Amino acid sequence: MAVYTEVSLEQAAGFLKKLKMGTLKTIEGCAGGIENTNYFVTTTQGPFVLTLFERLTAEQLPYYLRLMKHLATQGIPVPDPASNSDGDVLHALNGKPAAVVNRLDGKSELAPTAAHCACVGDMLARMHLAGQSFEMRQPNLRGLTWWNETAPVVQPFLSPEQAALLGSELAYQNHVATLSTYTALPRGPIHADLFRDNVMFASGKAALDGPKLTGFFDFYFAGNDAWLFDIAVCLNDWCIDLSTGLADKERTDAFLAAYQAVRPLSAAERALLPAMCRAGALRFWISRLWDLHLPREASMLKPHDPTHFERVLRNRVQSPLTLSEILPTV
Numbered sequence: 501m502a503v504y505t506e507v508s509l510e511q512a513a514g515f516l517k518k519l520k521m522g523t524l525k526t527i528e529g530c531a532g533g534i535e536n537t538n539y540f541v542t543t544t545q546g547p548f549v550l551t552l553f554e555r556l557t558a559e560q561l562p563y564y565l566r567l568m569k570h571l572a573t574q575g576i577p578v579p580d581p582a583s584n585s586d587g588d589v590l591h592a593l594n595g596k597p598a599a600v601v602n603r604l605d606g607k608s609e610l611a612p613t614a615a616h617c618a619c620v621g622d623m624l625a626r627m628h629l630a631g632q633s634f635e636m637r638q639p640n641l642r643g644l645t646w647w648n649e650t651a652p653v654v655q656p657f658l659s660p661e662q663a664a665l666l667g668s669e670l671a672y673q674n675h676v677a678t679l680s681t682y683t684a685l686p687r688g689p690i691h692a693d694l695f696r697d698n699v700m701f702a703s704g705k706a707a708l709d710g711p712k713l714t715g716f717f718d719f720y721f722a723g724n725d726a727w728l729f730d731i732a733v734c735l736n737d738w739c740i741d742l743s744t745g746l747a748d749k750e751r752t753d754a755f756l757a758a759y760q761a762v763r764p765l766s767a768a769e770r771a772l773l774p775a776m777c778r779a780g781a782l783r784f785w786i787s788r789l790w791d792l793h794l795p796r797e798a799s800m801l802k803p804h805d806p807t808h809f810e811r812v813l814r815n816r817v818q819s820p821l822t823l824s825e826i827l828p829t830v
């Protein structure tokens with residue numbers, strides 16, 4: 501659980517009342533998540549999620565919240581932030597920036613099949629296309645610049661062998677960023693953290709006919725970047741065997757076929773997918789090392805295991821995706 505800032509029932513009730521969101525009935529700290537303080541709240545108007553932002557600033561937040569509103573308006577299933585009477589979606593509570601969004605139905609699928617991966621690939625491509633008309637711009641704040649800044653901070657905690665891998669992969673990604681194929685990658689708003697725990701699927705009777713995706717959420721790492729990076733982040737989580745860190749071919753093919761049925765990959769994307777899979781693994785290895793070794797104060801906190809992404813990274817270096825996986829039969 502991650503609750504960094506405590507909110508009392510009275511404080512939440514007053515806050516929701518001012519937003520004209522009904523009378524508070526229940527409030528409960530959310531399990532899962534490591535970045536923000538989240539509470540499930542139920543009011544007379546329904547179930548919502550109240551988020552207090554711990555890391556993000558009032559300058560960065562409008563991009564994420566407006567992007568969610570834009571995507572929701574375009575028919576992509578994402579939480580829609582509540583506005584006040586002035587149309588503002590960013591509020592404040594207990595000295596922290598805060599937002600309230602509708603609570604998505606269903607639950608996360610932590611053991612996805614190829615069918616779940618196909619649902620995510622399909623919706624990710626739709627989300628990328630819908631994001632094209634979003635006018636705000638903000639870089640991916642967990643991109644190459646952040647990796648270059650953060651690697652020296654985590655490096656002292658590594659063995660010589662790990663430090664060598666970190667150094668060589670960082671050098672490789674700095675080189676990739678200079679390639680003309682990299683410059684040619686199509687770009688737009690990306691989620692950048694679309695892991696299994698950031699997607700909801702229908703549960704119970706609603707799932708009897710097969711997986712039904714009910715939403716993407718947690719857009720607080722989103723930014724303008726290569727769509728291919730988003731694809732790589734997904735492949736590194738949805739299509740990896742968590743016990744070995746190895747890619748699962750059936751799920752990889754299902755994800756890529758579904759994505760490409762909506763938006764076929766360009767030549768530059770096909771060329772750089774193996775490199776972006778390494779980039780995606782490097783990004784989360786660094787951030788998990790950072791979270792583990794330089795934690796913030798939290799009343800409830802469960803850091804993720806960095807060695808998992810070290811292993812995924814080594815596997816992505818040793819066994820890059822083959823062309824048949826990159827271009828499955830659509």
Ligand SMILES: Nc1ncnc2c1ncn2[C@@H]1O[C@H](COP(=O)(O)OP(=O)(O)O)[C@@H](O)[C@H]1O
Nearest residue numbers: 530532533534535536549579602603604717718
């Ligand atoms: N809009 C939402 N609808 C339903 N559940 C949500 C929603 N937002 C967050 N949650 C729940 O809260 C948990 C933590 O949210 P998350 O955004 O992942 O936190 P963090 O930003 O701290 O990583 C999620 O795992 C999910 O169960």
Ligand SMILES: N[C@@H](CCOP(=O)(O)O)C(=O)O
Nearest residue numbers: 533534535693695718784804
């Ligand atoms: N997905 C990241 C951690 C970010 O936390 P989230 O709960 O906000 O997705 C990881 O697995 O390292």
